[in-house]
Amino acid sequence: MFGITMTLEMTSRERLLAALAHKEPDRVPIDLGGTLASGINYQAYDELLDCLGLEDDWTWESLRAHTAKVAESVRQRLHLDCVQVGLSGPPPARIWQEGDLEYYRDEWGIDWACPPGGHYYTASVPFAGEPTLSDLDAYSWPDPGAPVWTEGLAARVDAARRLGDYAICLNVPVGFIHQTQFVRGYEGWLTDLLLNRKFAEGLMDRVLEFQLEIYRRALDVVGDQVDVICFGDDIGFQTGPMVSPRIYEQIIAPRQRKVFDTLHAHSPAPVWYHTCGSVASLIPQLIDMGVDVLNPIQVSATGMEPAALKREYGKDLAFWGAIDTHKVMPYGSPQDVREEVRRRIDELSDGGGFVLAAVHVVQHGVPAANVVAMCEEAVQYGRRS
Numbered sequence: 393m394f395g396i397t398m399t400l401e402m403t404s405r406e407r408l409l410a411a412l413a414h415k416e417p418d419r420v421p422i423d424l425g426g427t428l429a430s431g432i433n434y435q436a437y438d439e440l441l442d443c444l445g446l447e448d449d450w451t452w453e454s455l456r457a458h459t460a461k462v463a464e465s466v467r468q469r470l471h472l473d474c475v476q477v478g479l480s481g482p483p484p485a486r487i488w489q490e491g492d493l494e495y496y497r498d499e500w501g502i503d504w505a506c507p508p509g510g511h512y513y514t515a516s517v518p519f520a521g522e523p524t525l526s527d528l529d530a531y532s533w534p535d536p537g538a539p540v541w542t543e544g545l546a547a548r549v550d551a552a553r554r555l556g557d558y559a560i561c562l563n564v565p566v567g568f569i570h571q572t573q574f575v576r577g578y579e580g581w582l583t584d585l586l587l588n589r590k591f592a593e594g595l596m597d598r599v600l601e602f603q604l605e606i607y608r609r610a611l612d613v614v615g616d617q618v619d620v621i622c623f624g625d626d627i628g629f630q631t632g633p634m635v636s637p638r639i640y641e642q643i644i645a646p647r648q649r650k651v652f653d654t655l656h657a658h659s660p661a662p663v664w665y666h667t668c669g670s671v672a673s674l675i676p677q678l679i680d681m682g683v684d685v686l687n688p689i690q691v692s693a694t695g696m697e698p699a700a701l702k703r704e705y706g707k708d709l710a711f712w713g714a715i716d717t718h719k720v721m722p723y724g725s726p727q728d729v730r731e732e733v734r735r736r737i738d739e740l741s742d743g744g745g746f747v748l749a750a751v752h753v754v755q756h757g758v759p760a761a762n763v764v765a766m767c768e769e770a771v772q773y774g775r776r777s
Contacts, residue, residue, distance in 0.1 A: 401418040402417055402418045403556075403557035404421070404472075404473035404474070404556070404557060404558045404559055405473075405557045405558055405559045405560075405619060406557070407419065407421045407473055407559075408421040408473050408474065408559035408619065408620075408747060409559065409619060410744060411710065411744045411745060411746060411747055412620070412662050412684065412685060412710045412744075412745070412747070413744065414706075414707070414710065414743055414744045414745045415743075415744045416741075416742075416743060416744045416776055417744065417776070418775065418776050419770075419771060419774040419775040419776060420737055420741050420746055420747070420748050420770055420774030421473040421474075421559070421746075421747045421748065422470070422471060422472050422473055422747070422748050422749070422767055422770045422771070422774075423472065423473065423474045423712065423747055423748070423749040424462060424466075424470060424472050424749065424750070424754070424763070424767065425453065425459075425460075425461070425462030425466075425467075425472070425474075425476060426472070426473075426474025426475060426476050426559070426561045426749075427474070427476060427561050427563055427622045427624075427664070427666070427687070428453070428454060428457070428459075428476070428478070428563045428622070428624065428666075429622075429624050429666040429687060429688060429752065429753065430687070430688070430712075430713065430749045430750065430752075430753070431453050431454065431457065431459035431460070431462070431476075431753045431754070432459060432460060432462065432753060432754040432763070433458055433459060433460070433511065433753060433754060433755050433756045434450065434452070434458055434459065434460040435511075435756035436754050436755060436756045436757070436758055436760070436763070437450055437459075437460035437462075438450070438460075439759075439760040440466070440760040440763055440764075441466070442760065443760035443761060443763075443764060444465075444466065444469050444470075444760075444764070446463075446465050446466065446469070448463045448465050448466070450463065453476070453478075455484070455496070456504060456512075456513055457512070457753060458511050458512065459753055461476075462476075464555055464556075467555075467558070470763075470764070470767040470768075471767060471770075471771050472558075472767070473558060473559055473747075474558060474559045474560075474561050474620075474747075475552040475555060475558040475559070475560050475561065476561050476563055477545075477548050477549050477552050477560055477561065477562050477563065477614075477618065478562075478563040478564075479541050479542065479545060479563075479564065479565060479606065479610055480540050480541065480542070480543050480544060480545070481499070481540065481541060481565065482498075482499045482534070482538065482540050484496035484497060484498060485497040485498065485499065490505075492507060492508050493505045493506065493507060494506045494508075496513075499534040500518070500534060500571070500574065500575055501518045501531075501532060501575075502515050502516055502517075502518060502574055502575060503515070503516040504516075511755070511756060515574055517575065517576065517577040517580065518531070518575045519531075519575050519576045519577075519580070519595070520577060520580070522588070523576075523588075523591055524591060525590060525591060525594050528591075528594050528595060528598055533598065533602065534602065536601075536602045536603075536605035536606045536609070537605070537609075541606050541609060541610065542609050542610055542613050545610060545613050545614055546613050546614055546617075549562075549614045549617050549618060550617075553617075559619040559620060560617070560618045560619050560620070561618070561619065561620045561621075561622050561664070562610070562611075562614065562618040562620070562621050562622065562661070563622045564603075564606070564607050564610060564621065564622065564623050564655075565603060565606060566624055566625060567603065567623060567624065567625030567648075567651060568596050568599045568600040568603060568625065568647060568651075569596075569625045569626065569627065569644065570624070570625055570626065571599045571603070572592075572595050572596050572599050575595070575599075576595060582635075585635060585639050585643065589643075592643070593643060596643070596647055597647075600647055600650065600651070603651075604650065604651070604654050607651070607654050607655060607658070608654060608658055611655070611658035611659045612658060615658045615659030615660075615661065616659065616660065618659065618661050619661055620661055620662055620664050620685070621655050621659055621661045621662070621663050621664060622664045622666070622687075623651065623655065623663065623664065623665055623666070624665070624666035624667070624687075625648070625651075625665075625666070625667065626666075626667050626668045626669065627640070627644065627667045627669070627671060627674060628667050628668055628669020628670050628671040628674075628690075628693065629669045629670065630669055630670060630692075630693050630694065631670055631693070631694045632669075632670045632673075632694060632695075633669075633670070633671060633673060633674055634669070637673075640674070645677060645681070648678075648681055649681045649682075652665075652681045652682035652683060653681075653682065655682075656682050662684035662685055662710075663682060663683055663684050663685070664684065664685040664687060664712060665678065665683045665685065665686060665687065666687040666688060667686075667687075668688065668690055668693075668752070669690055669693050670690070670693040670694040670695050670696055671696075672695040672696055672700075672701065673695070675701070675704075675705055675709065676705075678709075679705065679708045679709055683709065684709070684710060685709070685710040685711070685712050685747075686709055686710070686711055686712065687711075687712040687713045687749075688712070688713030688714070688749070688750075688751040688752055689701070689711050689712070689713045689714040689740075689751065690713075690718075690751050690752075691714055691716050691718075691736075691751060692716055692718035692719070692751075698711070698714050698736060698739040698740050699739040699740075702739055702740050702742070702745075706740075706742075706743065706745055709745070710744075710745040710746065710747070711740050711745060711746050711747070712746075712747040712749060713747075713748075713749045713750070713751050714736040714739075714740060714746075714748065714749075714751065715729075715732055715733060715736060715748060715749065715750045715751060715766055716732055716751055717750050717751045717752045717754070717755070717758070718751070720732045721750055721754065721758045721762050721763075721766070722755065722757055722758045722759075722762075724762065725762075726759075726761050726762055726764075726765035727765075729762045729765040729766050729769070730765050730768075730769040730773075732766075733748065733765075733766055733769040733770055733773060733774075734769065734773050736748065737770070737773055737774050741774065748766075748770045748774065750763075750766065
């Protein structure tokens with residue numbers, strides 16, 4: 393059975409805030425489930441509970457991502473330092489079964505379908521085909537002023553604080569890139585950037601307007617009560633950025649700047665930004681736009697070598713993640729995981745600026761013993777000497 397006995401000099405909140413302020417904490421902070429991008433698949437979570445000898449029931453953290461909410465018993469056993477708080481959002485507009493597929497419809501009018509035993513949903517595309525600007529006017533947009541977005545938010549932050557002195561991570565809804573890809577479809581989204589730019593920018597601006605209003609409203613309620621603001625919007629593929637430098641500069645970057653400016657204007661908390669893939673070439677611009685923490689440091693992607701990133705950007709940017717989920721976590725032994733943890737701590741923790749977590753959500757098929765090994769080694773090896 394997993395267990396660690398040690399005296400901690402810092403609380404979890406102190407530890408994480410010190411690391412993000414580029415100061416060396418008593419040990420490297422650890423995250424599992426503190427953000428939407430660092431969670432754990434519900435089946436993997438069941439296996440983790442069994443491994444830890446715990447019998448807690450679980451609830452959904454994200455239905456679409458099939459992740460489970462990490463319980464306080466697990467946080468204590470694994471010495472985790474973060475608690476996730478998200479916005480409520482409207483419940484699924486409709487849930488139904490059609491043949492073997494399970495469906496739900498979200499507030500954007502997207503029908504998400506999951507096959508039996510599937511881990512993820514496929515999405516319908518509201519703006520399929522060759523949409524025009526008039527289609528944007530005719531669309532039934534969700535209401536950013538709906539009370540449901542901030543309903544109970546202050547109480548949830550207060551409840552998270554009462555769990556213990558953890559770092560509270562406020563997770564806001566995904567950004568305009570992801571959401572426009574969902575409603576347009578990935579292929580349509582990419583081709584629009586070249587062939588239908590007016591529509592692409594019009595769609596982005598409608599979605600961005602909606603999201604910025606939600607971010608402002610949420611932060612006006614709890615912006616001074618949370619420790620990290622977590623925002624995700626992928627701009628990278630495995631081998632490089634998702635779009636060309638020209639398109640990024642002209643279309644994506646100005647809108648991203650509005651997001652980061654809004655988050656900083658409404659809260660003193662550091663801004664944590666998640667983007668998968670190879671984004672090393674974009675890091676200087678992200679720092680300039682106000683990103684304080686980068687996640688997940690996808691170490692398997694081109695150009696994302698942690699030691700090089702730390703040397704180049706470690707004074708201006710904190711790193712969160714870096715434990716490989718491409719090969720080591722799913723296919724390695726617990727000893728392989730321990731070696732990975734030691735390697736990343738050596739590369740990224742000097743002078744603070746590192747929070748250890750798995751790259752991406754821990755998937756079903758990752759052995760529970762490897763999750764335990766990751767956390768155990770982080771506590772033992774990550775202590776300040």
